[in-house]
Amino acid sequence: MTLADKISHAAERKTFETLLDNLIKKGQTHDASQVASDLIAMVQRLHGDVWSETSFQTLRMIANDPNGKWAHYTQRLLRDNDPYILKTFLTNAVYEGGIRGYHVAQETAAKYDINVPWLILMDPTSACNMHCTGCWAAEYGHKQSLTFEEMDKTLTEAKALGTHACLFTGGEPLMRKKDIIRLCEKHRDIAFHAFTNGTLIDDEFCKEMLRVGNFFVSVSIEGFEEANDGRRGDGHFQRALAAMDLMRSYRIPFGVSICYTSRNYQVVTSDEFLDLLISKGCVFAWYFHYMPVGQNADTSLLLTPEQRIYMKNRVREIRGVTGGKELYCIDFQNDGEFAGGCVAGGRIYCHINAAGDVEPCVFIHYSSANIKEQSFLECLQQPLFKLYRKGQPFNDNHLRPCPMLENPELLPKMVAESGAHSTDLEAPETAEHLCEKCRDYAACWKPTAEALWQAEHPEQA
Ligand code: SF4
Numbered sequence: 440m441t442l443a444d445k446i447s448h449a450a451e452r453k454t455f456e457t458l459l460d461n462l463i464k465k466g467q468t469h470d471a472s473q474v475a476s477d478l479i480a481m482v483q484r485l486h487g488d489v490w491s492e493t494s495f496q497t498l499r500m501i502a503n504d505p506n507g508k509w510a511h512y513t514q515r516l517l518r519d520n521d522p523y524i525l526k527t528f529l530t531n532a533v534y535e536g537g538i539r540g541y542h543v544a545q546e547t548a549a550k551y552d553i554n555v556p557w558l559i560l561m562d563p564t565s566a567c568n569m570h571c572t573g574c575w576a577a578e579y580g581h582k583q584s585l586t587f588e589e590m591d592k593t594l595t596e597a598k599a600l601g602t603h604a605c606l607f608t609g610g611e612p613l614m615r616k617k618d619i620i621r622l623c624e625k626h627r628d629i630a631f632h633a634f635t636n637g638t639l640i641d642d643e644f645c646k647e648m649l650r651v652g653n654f655f656v657s658v659s660i661e662g663f664e665e666a667n668d669g670r671r672g673d674g675h676f677q678r679a680l681a682a683m684d685l686m687r688s689y690r691i692p693f694g695v696s697i698c699y700t701s702r703n704y705q706v707v708t709s710d711e712f713l714d715l716l717i718s719k720g721c722v723f724a725w726y727f728h729y730m731p732v733g734q735n736a737d738t739s740l741l742l743t744p745e746q747r748i749y750m751k752n753r754v755r756e757i758r759g760v761t762g763g764k765e766l767y768c769i770d771f772q773n774d775g776e777f778a779g780g781c782v783a784g785g786r787i788y789c790h791i792n793a794a795g796d797v798e799p800c801v802f803i804h805y806s807s808a809n810i811k812e813q814s815f816l817e818c819l820q821q822p823l824f825k826l827y828r829k830g831q832p833f834n835d836n837h838l839r840p841c842p843m844l845e846n847p848e849l850l851p852k853m854v855a856e857s858g859a860h861s862t863d864l865e866a867p868e869t870a871e872h873l874c875e876k877c878r879d880y881a882a883c884w885k886p887t888a889e890a891l892w893q894a895e896h897p898e899q900a
Pocket residue numbers: 771780781782783800801802803840841842843844
């Protein structure tokens with residue numbers, strides 16, 4: 440980067456921070472709409488070539504309606520949460536990653552003909568302090584972990600390519616909370632996040648989150664006490680709620696991550712459950728469709744077409760411009776149309792497991808590249824990622840985005856052609872075995888998905 444680039448970067452970041460500061464300060468006053476409009480105008484000036492005019496129109500509509508649902512949500516977000524965390528995290532996620540980093544990543548992608556991710560999912564350890572049903576982490580997890588130096592090196596290399604967001608998974612990532620805080624301290628221009636069971640969040644860690652400002656968490660939860668603890672172990676539900684209460688007392692924003700299955704999909708989208716989360720201070724929910732990954736995966740947890748339609752409609756209702764709930768939520772499997780289909784293989788994100796293997800997706804455990812032996816750029820250049828890039832979108836119908844779940848004939852071909860090997864840390868599974876479990880599901884979902892897509896996108900029929 441030239442000196443002029445450095446100066447212009449610093450000036451732009453400062454302007455973004457100042458506008459955010461003003462918005463946070465004026466969040467409760469009638470001036471908030473004007474500040475929000477200024478911020479939107481700045482983002483449109485820097486990013487208007489990427490987001491559609493419709494997206495900016497929606498943002499302006501929300502900013503100009505101080506009594507609307509999302510204005511109210513924003514006021515709550517600004518009123519109830521620590522201003523330093525809001526400013527630091529949003530500056531890194533939106534300005535550094537979403538705007539400036541996006542353009543650097545586009546240049547890198549074109550230069551090397553590779554996907555460059557906006558976000559890295561990384562497992563600092565495969566160890567966990569819990570014993571959830573069906574999860575191997577407690578028994579096997581202690582065997583693999585990434586050192587601070589390995590994570591630091593990868594993030595440094597990733598930033599040079601344009602990536603400024605990192606989400607820790609596991610195992611239980613907070614088993615490594617000291618190293619996570621060190622990474623937050625060292626990489627002041629990265630937005631960090633973690634999916635956690637919440638049980639290791641204590642006063643000391645809350646103070647550390649407040650101090651660094653560029654990190655907060657989503658607590659994994661699967662429903663109310665009985666269903667949640669049936670899978671996660673007695674007492675987890677109450678401990679997860681206690682972690683939420685503690686973060687709220689420190690004014691630290693948090694979300695939840697929810698795996699939905701044929702058994703819990705209605706409960707985890709019910710008014711009662713969402714009202715409970717909102718009452719605890721939760722600001723967003725990530726919904727993940729159950730994936731039958733692993734030798735012992737239970738395919739009865741996969742959703743029927745009717746159940747999946749329910750999820751798609753219900754999540755859109757929850758986050759609607761009016762009605763629903765004041766909780767922002769994303770359903771990765773049904774929101775493909777907003778991201779252009781599958782986001783893996785580095786297109787928007789990739790996954791690094793606790794052994795250092797760089798995998799296309801947190802659910803797709805195949806790779807031929809490892810950060811312990813190669814640079815992050817070399818890992819993105821691996822053949823499986825190139826095949827993802829070539830194949831994406833894997834289906835023009837974005838309700839069928841996945842090369843495993845909805846297009847199970849695709850992944851085994853890519854794995855074979857790329858020479859990638861199984862990187863499953865518990866028990867290696869062939870891509871054929873994995874995808875065989877998805878065939879009935881994919882065949883059942885296809886006619887429903889086609890009918891839905893044609894009805895909602897007649898211009899593409
Ligand atoms: S590989 Fe499948 S599960 Fe992973 S991001 Fe792509 S569509 Fe989603």
